[in-house]
Amino acid sequence: MAGRVKLLSQAAAVSVVALLLALLGWQVAAEANVRSLADRLEAGESPEAPGFEVPLLNGEGSISLASLRGKAVVVNFWASWCEPCKEEAPRLEAAWKRYRDRGVVVLGIDAQDFRGDARGFVARYGITYPIVHDGPGATLGRYGVTGFPETWFVGRNGRLVGARIQGPVSEEELVQGIERALEATS
Amino acid sequence: MGVLALVLVGAAAASEERPTLEELERELICPTCNTTLAMSSSPIADRMRVFIRSRIAAGDTKSEIKAKLVDEFGEEVLAAPPARGFNVLAWALPMVFAAVAAIALAFLARRWRREEDEPIEPDPSTNGRAPLDPELERRLDEELARFEA
Structure with a gap:
């Protein structure tokens, strides 16, 4: 019983850390995408203008x-x-x-x-x-x-x-x- | 406890009816720098302080001032998101984590106490010490017998 609780706790902790890392990765990827818009323009490309x-x-x-x-x-x-x-x-x-x-x-x-x-x-x-x-x-x-x-x-x-x-x-x-x-x- | 609750409720009501610039500065975000107004000296933060002072002087409640700023800048201007919709998670998750942590602590504390309460049967032959190696004990007995003889 105690072993199972410990295992579940460890799994929950690992899941939370993985979720936070995924969020961080998503944020970094989103920022990199925005930077690349200006970079692509400077490189002579003509990217689609973001809509609004x-x-x-x-x-x-x-x-x-x-x-x-x-x-x-x-x-x-x-x-x-x-x-x-x-x-x-x-x-x-x-x-x-x-x-x-x-x-x-x-x-x-x-x-x-x-x-x-x-x-x-x-x-x-x-x-x-x-x-x-x-x-x-x-x-x-x-x-x-x-x-x-x-x-x-x-x-x-x-x-x-x-x-x-x-x-x-x-x-x-x-x-x-x-x-x-x-x-x-x- | 009841008196403390009454004092807290009274203070919250006074804060709602007669807010101060300082408390609103802590509860609002500067849109350009993403810190609280209290920590920002950007032009828009200064402009927002002027706005808040004028609304306090006009007799607006804290909720009214916040609603006007939300209308201008969106809900992102609030340091604490309103507890509705997806934002409920921001309020509920810490409480869920705290509850889970409290239950886990209670479970562990109960187990540790049970382990402490279990009496440890003393072994009279060892007088509370670790038992001797049988070979060493045999040699000791022989030595003692020789000494007594």
């Missing part, structure tokens, strides 16, 4: 990346408390006005932020391109975003193109990224 559907900041429905298929998309992660985001906001707005008639969408993803603060930011900087609000920051992990601002370019074919821009995006980087996204049709 996020509510609009103005409360009028939501936008999914899938719904923008066929357009070139500038995905810009930002937050109202982020200082460099203030610097790049006018450049993103200018790019949106210049390229929207050519099938380009600038999409701002406001993450880990208060809605009211984000709305104030949008009003202060006269932003007219669509802004979605991702309070918990669920989209950040999918793209491996490590800080704000960060900008990605999605081609017409739904694949990531160009370079991931960490920090405030310059006008030149925007033009280069948008042109490549417009060219990516297959």
Whole structure:
């Protein structure tokens, strides 16, 4: 009887350790996958852009990346408390006005932020391109975003193109990224 | 015991009705750094502290303040997950482990006590010591007999 209890206890302990190791392995594999997305882009590959559907900041429905298929998309992660985001906001707005008639969408993803603060930011900087609000920051992990601002370019074919821009995006980087996204049709 | 329970219930009710920034800082997570607000000095943590102070001043209860922050940042903002759905596991598993450990300890303690309570029959021939090797005992007897003779 005592031997059986001891054996069962040992089996339970080994099972718990195995479960924890499996969880650790899953987490490491998930992180490696996200890193490889940026790495693959830097290596000249064009991986599928991770999908998402996020509510609009103005409360009028939501936008999914899938719904923008066929357009070139500038995905810009930002937050109202982020200082460099203030610097790049006018450049993103200018790019949106210049390229929207050519099938380009600038999409701002406001993450880990208060809605009211984000709305104030949008009003202060006269932003007219669509802004979605991702309070918990669920989209950040999918793209491996490590800080704000960060900008990605999605081609017409739904694949990531160009370079991931960490920090405030310059006008030149925007033009280069948008042109490549417009060219990516297959 | 009853008085202690009353004191604890009273303190919890006071905390719910009149929360302090310090206790909420310990119960909420900074979204960008994944530590409690108390441990964070990031811009969003500072902004959340401003928000909490304003809601305390407006007379919100602790639950109301937390609900507003959950609405903004999701349930990830809570240091302790709410006890419903899959989250119930986070609350139940430690209690299950504690119960299993208590039962195992009780079982072992009972066994050890039973072993201690069992009287050890002394062997009069050895006077409580380990028995001698038979060959050595034979030689000892011979020596004693020779000495007595």
